[in-house]
Amino acid sequence: MNNPYERINDIVFNLQNKKYNSALTLIIPLIDRSAKDTYAIRKVGERFKKLINDNKDFIFWFGSGCVINVTNEININGKTLPDIFYNMVRNCLVHDAELTNVEFIEGNTIISLDGQKIKFSINFIYSLFVFVCYLPCNANKIPKGITMNNNRIKIDIDNICGKGKIIAFEEIIKNKTNSATQSIQPER
Numbered sequence: 001m002n003n004p005y006e007r008i009n010d011i012v013f014n015l016q017n018k019k020y021n022s023a024l025t026l027i028i029p030l031i032d033r034s035a036k037d038t039y040a041i042r043k044v045g046e047r048f049k050k051l052i053n054d055n056k057d058f059i060f061w062f063g064s065g066c067v068i069n070v071t072n073e074i075n076i077n078g079k080t081l082p083d084i085f086y087n088m089v090r091n092c093l094v095h096d097a098e099l100t101n102v103e104f105i106e107g108n109t110i111i112s113l114d115g116q117k118i119k120f121s122i123n124f125i126y127s128l129f130v131f132v133c134y135l136p137c138n139a140n141k142i143p144k145g146i147t148m149n150n151n152r153i154k155i156d157i158d159n160i161c162g163k164g165k166i167i168a169f170e171e172i173i174k175n176k177t178n179s180a181t182q183s184i185q186p187e188r
Contacts, residue, residue: 049082061127062130101118103120104120135164
């Protein structure tokens, strides 16, 4: 399995079966690859953080269950979201082959730090996956026919794949106000 996008179905399986640690382990390389394909920045850390920072509004919005809008820099205990995610998640996985410092929680808290332990809401993990799928650099890389539920909204990944953040926002907002079980169907 040389193509990291071949793992998409595994991510969906893990999300749907509440294996969030496994899903996150598979999502991290896709974020890395998407950053490489999006920016002409040589340093891995810089481009990874830039991709997270440029999409933090969607990540937090979707991660909050489509409730919180973020317009300012996100700062948690003096650390930004890109720094937390790169240093405490991505680097632990890549360099130490573990995510023992990550915990997944139910409820309204999207992300919190407790010493060296980082806590993500379950919706936050879904938001990372959806954000990777909507990136234009992934338009032709995500397998077809993927639908998923984040407990509130059924999302047809084909319809937002590669379309960019604006389409994802518009379609998820539109369908959040309609039926929670309706598929997202953007106009083409």
